[in-house]
Amino acid sequence: MELKKNQEILLTIEDFTREGEGLGKYQGFPLFVKDTVIGDKAKVSVTKLKKNYGYARLVEILEPSPDRVTPPCPVARQCGGCKIQQLSYEKQKEFKWNQVANCLKRIGGFDGIEAKMEPIYGMEHPWRYRNKAQYPIGLDKDGSIIAGFYAGRTHTIVPNTDCLIQAEVNKDILEIILRYLRKNHIRPYDEKSHTGLVRHVLTRVGFVTGEIMVCLVLNGKKEQLKNSAALVEQLRQIPGMTSIMVNTNKEKTNRILGASCETLWGRDYIEDYIGDVRYQIGPLSFFQVNPVQTKVLYSKALEYAGLKGEEIVWDLYCGIGTISLFLAQKAKQVYGVEIVKEAIDDARRNAALNQMDNVTFYVGKAEEIVPAEYQRTGIRPDVIVVDPPRKGCDETLLHTMTTMAPSRIVYVSCDPGTLARDCRILCEEGYEIERVAVVDQFGHSCHVESVCLLSNSKCTDLKSESTDA
Template identity: 40%
Template sequence: MLSIKKNDIREGKVIDLTHEGHGVVKVDRYPIFVPYALIDEEIQYKVIKVKKNFAIGKLLEVTTSSKQRVEPPCIYYSKCGGCQLQHMNYEAQLSMKKSQVINLFNRKGNFKETPIKDVIGMEDPWYYRNKSQLPVGRNKQDHIKLGFFRQRSHDIIDMEECLIQDSIQNKVMVAVKKWLDQLNVSVYNEQRKRGLLRHLIIRTGHYTNEMMIIFVINGYKFKQQDELISKLTNAFPQITSIKLNINQSHSNVIMGKESITLYGKQQINDLLSNVEFKISDQSFYQINTVQTEKLYRKAIEYAGLTGNETVLDTYCGIGTIGLYMAPKAKHVYGVEVVPEAIEDAKINATRNQYENTTFVCGKAEEIILKWKKEGIKPDVVMVDPPRKGCDEKFIETLLELAPEKIIYISCNPATQQRDAERLSSQYNLNEITPVDMFPHTTHVETVAQFIRQ
């Protein structure tokens, strides 16, 4: 009979970590998950939720501390939902992420022998995000709040600095907050579905320093926009684009489909290993530029191109991986579902003078079937889907296309593992390298090399 009750104050030793980075304490064999507790620590905790198969505890005191424990440098850490691992030193974060991948691939299924390499970490794992999406609200005194959502909530934590966001973006965030207040800009209220400004989005080119500001609004204009543009461009001359994005939906989706350029250019530019890219407001672009270069280098190494290969870059975004590979391949075909991203990819191919590339807008699962019917025979297929992984039809066609190598990049190793099982009838999973694209969070990116049997 389970003796654990809500509000119990208990002591225990942390024996494991969940993939969310929560400490695991067991009473008999029943697990209690305690956020912010680290492995081997002796802790005191309060039981705050009891379920049939597990309970949640709140950490009250660490009585014996782990050597991995560090003082989280961010003052918002205990409230904000952005980071989960700041209380753990960086080396321990990397080894936790490697264990996550080992647990997914080596403990069950067909990949018990697949080598999982050490996680490629970041030399200076701070101020790395090149994109901030900041919800806007008002506090009890009716002043503007700008920051990130509290964990598992839509309550905005008003911030002056985020330690994983590009430092110039912090300065813009603070300045815009002050000006929105001074100009008394109407702010969207999620409950009442009324008001104008919903999100401030800031994007920067890591190497070019170009900056794009996007005001996501529930409407088509706000009356203070000209004054705001003038304040922004005077204070931050690196701003090369200011946009309005129209989002009149009642959902949680951050951006709407329509954008209007208010100032400067349609896109911003950035470089990845000296290849120039244009990036639209609607296009996906990896948020950690320094680590992206390492990720792509590993993907190219796994592809082992000699100059004679036909390459498919599926889920290609603005064409970054394909264009990285173009000088070493015979021809690169890219497919992506967002029209603006494919337009960017075509411009990027032209301005870098890669004539051996073809970019098509559509669903990867449909376009590779079309390519197969047209007789395209790829030697290497790059796969880089969103978190939900690949469509079943996509995997079926991929197996029929039978490329020599598949290089699969994933920001969600759980769906990558599922897809790897589907490929395993014809492919050996040779090796996986995790790359830390998101320091201080529990997210892990992986690149996997599959070789045809």
């Protein structure tokens, strides 16, 4: 029987994709169905057909999987954020561990990798874990001002001021801002007409310090916020409020933040800790959004680095120095490299804040900075740590790293596919995967972080010979 669009069929979900979609087969033809989990028997409606596969939407669960749970969030299905909230947390962890293992096997070619993988490090409490939120502001179909999150693959806002993976205080912040906007007749931004003022509300919350930042992203300047003093006065009443700012973004773009920030009240940053290291965090700073699990992730990277106090370490894609400063607690000298100048400015401030004088930061491409410094100083690193963006490492950089011949490479990854690809290249150059740790930093989403330790005994011997000479 040939499938047709809008046709309703019965389907048993047999597998799960990396994007969190269920996969079932109708007479051998694969269909991807959002909001389903392995073991579900469901009625679905076909939405799109390709030559070799198709998509369908969930109409009704006829027989739920034993791993299915009822999402506590009332808009989990509509919202584009928590794609697998309907899957029990134990199974979420299993799914993510398998995702890393499967990528290392299929893409990296590492057979038997499971034996080198530690059990996944999950969250004790997988709710209210995010310290940063970005809420789009818009109008509902009745013309009322709303805040929330975009529905999956759209720019349609699903109203929600109390997201269950965000800090509870965000609800109070958003309700104050929405009342202020309505009372002062301030229009939200309309991306189709490029009119209206308020685009997003950004919040940051220090989980250790309790400090709070609120930043309104404007299609204009702060002077256009009528009666802003009244808004500031109300927000100041929230315990922990430290920084109230505006960010100007007048571009026709999907990028949330513009380059310019101004302070309405308080400081232009908040402070928080990861472990014993203190950081200043501004509106534009990159800072891990789950501080509890970030400590787990960085502690594992530090453990894999195997530092005894005499090592030279390079931290590539160092951002604002989060991992660099963690490493500097136990290394002789750490060198951090990042292409974004503003991030390096933050990194240097954070090093000074922690009174760490054994860290040096460079602005530029790692594949250019690292070999130039090696040629200038002749100093061979003991350890190289990389924490690249989702696209992974530049291949030139991978070859530069193997030329530098550290005895250990610690690869921190937010994408198991590019991790596997890059590890394959490193292992072709003589390295070997020793250990892999998987850390769940983003409960109820499909994203997963991992740390991989690669070593090369020949490089250890080379370092020893160089030291003896």
